[in-house]
Amino acid sequence: MPKAENTRPAVIAPGVEALAVRNTLLSLTLMVALTASFVMLLEQVLATSETRETVVAAFIAAISAVAHFMLRTRRWSNDMVAVLMVAGVLLTALLSVLSFGSVRTAVNFLFVGAVAGAGVLLGRRALVVVSLCGVMALGILTAAEMRGLLGPAPVFEVGLRTWIAQSAALLVVAMLVMHSRQATQQALDRQLQELERRRQTEAERDRHLDRFARIFRLSPSPMVAQSATTGIILDVNAAFERCYGWTRDQVLGHTDHFLWVDLLDRERHVHKLYSDRRVDALQCLGKRSDGSTFEVLVSSVLGDNPDDTLIISTVTDISAELRHRQQLTDVARGVAAATGEAFFHALTEQLGRVVQADSVVVCERQPDGSMQTLAVWRDDRHADNFRFDLPDTPCADTLLQTGLVVYPEAVTRTYPRARGLVAGHYEAYAGQALRDGDSQPVGVLFVLWRQPASLTDDVRALLSIFVSRAEAELQRLQRDRDIERLQATLEQRVRDRTAELERLNAELDAFAYSVSHDLKAPLRSIDGFTQLLIEQAADRLEPDDRDLLDRVVGSTQRMGAIINDLLALARVSQGMLQRDPLDLSELARHVAAEELRKYGDRQVTLDIEPGMQVSCDARLVRVALENLIGNALKYTRNRSDAVIRIGRLPATEGDDRTRFFIRDNGAGFDMAHAGLLFKPFQRLHRPSEFEGTGIGLATVRRVVERHGGRIEGEGVRGEGAEFRFDLGPDTAQG
Template sequence: MNTIEPSSRPLPGFSTTLNDLHSTAMKALLLSVGVSAFFVGIAVFAREGWSALTWFAIFTTAASGGMWILLKQGRTHLVTRCLVAIFLLVGTGGTIHNGSVRSAAAYLMLASMVVAGSYMSRAEALAVGAYIVITLGVLNWFEQQGQLSGVLPVAGWTVWVVQSAVMGTILITSLYGRYRLMQVVRDQEAALEAAQTAQTYLRASQSRFQALFDNNPVACLVQSFRTMQVLDANEIFCELFGYGRDALRSEPLPAFWTDLGAEQLFRQALLDHGHVRGVYAKGVKKDGTTIDCEVYGEVIRQAEEPIVLIMVLDISKETASRSEMEKAQERFRKAFEFSPLGMTITRLTDGQIKAANAANKNVLGWTAEDFAGKTMQGVGVWNEDADRQRFVDGLRANGRLLGHETTMRTKQGGLASVRVWAERIELDGEACALSFTLNVTEEKQREAMLINIAKGVSSQTGEAFFPSWAEHLATAIGANKILVVETAEEARFNTLALHANGTLQPLEAVNIPAKLLARLLLQDGILFIENSSAKDVDLIPSFEVAQPHPVQALAGIVLKDADGSAIGLIYVDWNASPVLQSTHLQALLSIFSSRCNAELVRLRRDREINRLYETLEQRVHARTAQLQYLNRELDSFAYSVSHDLKSPLRAIDGFLHLLHDQMAGRMTTDDEELFEKVSSSASRMGSLIADMLSLARVSQGQLQRMDVNLNDLVDTVIRREFDGDSTHQVEIVIEPDLHADCDPRLAQIVFENLIGNAWKYTHKKAHPRIEIGQRPLDPGLPAVFYVKDNGAGFDMGQVNRLFRPFTRLHSSREFEGSGIGLATVRRILERHGGFVRAEGVVDQGATIEFCFGVDGVD
């Protein structure tokens, strides 16, 4: 029999362990042993005094107290072993003291056996039993040998056998009882653990179900199977139908079905089968709106009461999409069947024709019956297999083809140029092509014709253009005769091109009937006459080289200049009805007449330009010579006037000095002032004449342009100003390395006038300053220089008067001068091809900017 050790683990559902029970039992046992030993000791002491039994009792009481301390420290097993050892020791000692194995002390060994069998391991219990049996046997032998002195009769071996049997029985009973107890405990532990595991799994399952229920993307509802009362609903259901979860649980059952009969059938199906799968229903929301639903139901059996789990799918969008798809399919069917374009659906792998509309008959002649159950290759639509392969490859690569040009065969066997628009689609799981086919054979023919004509009419210009133009137009419209004429003087016409009977004819004078001219001038656009009206001879021009022929139709177009005046006309006639439709014919005539009109306008402009060019050079030379003569006369006049005025002026000045000397001492103060004014006026007159001579000289002679160091010129001018007015202390700032391509003599005059003005107009400033410099150079442009001062300045509103001769912006009482200096500067710079400009602010100074221009101007 195996010994089951006490478990130290707490039993599931219990707050104590076997060790706790063992400790409690030991406390009770120690307490009883200690108390009993104490009272036994007192009793023995009263009877015997300090005998061995008294000391045994005292020892047992003291040992019980010590073991109580160990027990408090949790050393239960050690206390058990010590207690058994004390029982054995006291029992053995008491038996020896009493001198008989039948003494009361032997019962302590019995008690030790019970304790060992109940609380010690099997090996320890067996050891205790063996000790007791052996000890009792040894003591029994000693008793029989008379080695023990006791008051009781000597015991025989029968007593030992009985004692051994009793000890063995107690030991077996204790061990087996303990084994059964531990087995029951373990079974109870296993049962409790299983119950706890099942409870944990059940709680987890309930949590998973609740989480799945709450987070399910499908609307879920739990109802009582018997009363259909709402037990729970997830958020999706509440959002779908517009109810709150608490309201669903507390309120009466809402009406979720629009059709009560459908709801009854749903419940009956649940009752019969226990579940319902995908039933269509029309649901009602709380606000009264309806939704399309797909309902699933499942009955869940429970011990108390079965419940119903209902899941609702909102298929309103799917229903609407399905409806829209059906409508789209219907629209596609109608668009496919009634389209004016030839439409087909073919399988890409083998060209099997899935569908074809009736318009294919108008495109290539094939009917829907011709295509039924056949492939495009089998019908013979594709001219070559390579054409179809290019179509299929392009569609597979790009998914669609827009305006794919190819050649197909008509039902009659001819070839036609077509354009195909195709889209790759999936039909019944197969890759197919939805194709739109347009026959462009006539368009290609017209395009080729127009390209050919355009090349022809653009190959010539000038007068050679019109014969080429007439030849290509005749080919394009199938005309019998084409005439292009230009208006001339005296109501005559010059023939520019004549094409008749398929060939170009020599140019000849032509007579345009007045009736035709009148109708053309009244017509806005193309005059087109057909049938019997075209046979009117009063409308047909007469030609010498062209034989008369019957006219079935004619057309006329007036050619006009930019101002709307008539400069020519186009005449076309046919001896049979025109081969093209009238709209195409008019379009062609409009295009070609516009090109002809433009070329005629350009030809007339070229003629005018040539005439003007022929006389231009002669007129330029004449005008240049006239201007040169006038300039010489003007300069000579100015020089003569200035020179002739000097002699009488000198005479006046001399006579004034003589008269002043003769009248010396006899003139009053007023007379002196008059003499002074006359002399000043004569001096001013002399300055004006000198300035006029200088202005005249700058316009004479040739410019001698060269690279001039302007810094040297500026230094020379400033030294002269200092020599003439040394009291005027001016701060001079000159930028270094100033160079210009100019005439050095005239450039010095420019700086003399500009620096002289700056010197003069800064006289009233406390700190006069003059700057001479150059603006930052612009790539490819000549240098721009400036002279800047902080003097009197001027009003910018008067800047236009600044460079006029004899014009001054300040009075002579403020600043002396004649008003010729800036005019001279402007004339010098204009001769160089440059410019001069000025900026100023009153009392803040002025800046004069100027440029000598570039070489080659005089």
């Protein structure tokens, strides 16, 4: 298992240490300055005519004040101020000895203070230097005093000044010691904090290691821990022992060569691991303790602990998956090209071989409740289909279940009346219902064994896949049967419907013709007698009476026009369509000339394309042209520059129809109402604008449709209209 990482020693933050030293120096310089000033004041009050002590106190006070100012304004660093203070204290001690005339002065405590300050504030080297300087200075001063070089021996008197000098020296030393203790305590606190952090880090590391150890031991996948330097196996988990057959004690201390079938795979694995520091899903062959091989995926990661680099590998046994995939491939290859009953024959054969069954059957439920087999695979060969009754068979119960029904043994004891099972000496059964698109059971796929069978997960998965595929094919087979039945009756039903429609249309046309014809005689009588009444009683009629009679005449004439249009519409629907070659251009000119005579000397520009030859029924096409050209003349009568063009449209690729057009620059119409164009009695203009019955275009559409053609209209209100039509395929003759 991986070792714990080494914990680094504690590191004191330099910023925190510098701040603590600065605060100490600020306090020290201020305290020394104040103490020296106080001593100087007392010297002035208590001293005799000699002022040597006052000068010494003033000197140390000045040095401390300058150091404090420089540190407060951050003009000098901590080290510069510390050097100044140590040097100042040392010089003050020398001046005190020289001014007193003896090394036995109380101010000698300042030598101790200088040494303590150098050690606390400046470090080991400064401590040694200041100590040597102090020792040498005291030695020189002592020798000088012994030779009388320091002047006359002082008179030692004990007084208040002595106490003040000694106290000042003690205070300076005490402050240095206090700072040293405070710094030591802070360092100790930081050390304790670092130790606590290390303890927490180690505890967290131990938790991680314990968690990793549990994951390693309990992982369902085989895992191996190796040394990255030697390749020695350091640990394996229980899953490794189950997969490879080696025990933990047998493999510890050995390299992993014996686990690989092909050592080239191992070399590739090691090379990729050391170049990328990880290997993901390397597929290769593994070797078990009994010498058998199996397909595996090896994934490894190289640890980053420099003291003890580990390789952690995970092995995945994919042999079952590959075997399952190969089985599916074999099945798919065996049934891919087959459909219908041939598919079921291939399916039963493939399934029987894969699951090593003695019998595989696919059967379909019949309307009478019995089961008809679609394919039977028995004893390694195809058998004849048969029909059997459902009661007292496992198939009856299978149809009631939604999943796989399994009897691993003694199925004949459960269904003793199932003659097929008893006769075949079958022991085990597995089957599942086949369902249609509405989830209704329509069949069963079942497998039989003559020995007790324990179905593995692979076998169950295969059966589920086979059932799904069989369901889809059975649904398709049933749809094909339905389509065949519909196709068998479709032609007859079309003929019957066509005959019925023709009969109804003939009856409708005959009725319309009869009604229209019978209405004409009384309508002529009404019109004639009304005209006679107007002529004979013209001098006796009041204007209102004359207006009423004129309205009657106008209505009868309008009714007559409607009847004539209805008769024309009925006539175009009756009789046989007789196609003959026709010069459509010439017919259009004749029709246009006849229609123009109704308008007297009206001037209209007619542009008719010559040479338009078609094969059509001339009688019906004439009726259509009369309506189309008549409409064009009617809706252009308000224009002095009326233009009517008749011609052929350019041919379109892939269309064998010749399309014609009639275009005018008349009143046009709103395309929002284009859907009403060809419906009987529908008009797009008010009667006060243009007369009409609304039957003309319906008649044109009937003529075109009888020829197998199509017609459409397009217009813009106030700019004109265009009607495009054809007379069916292959009608153009030139």
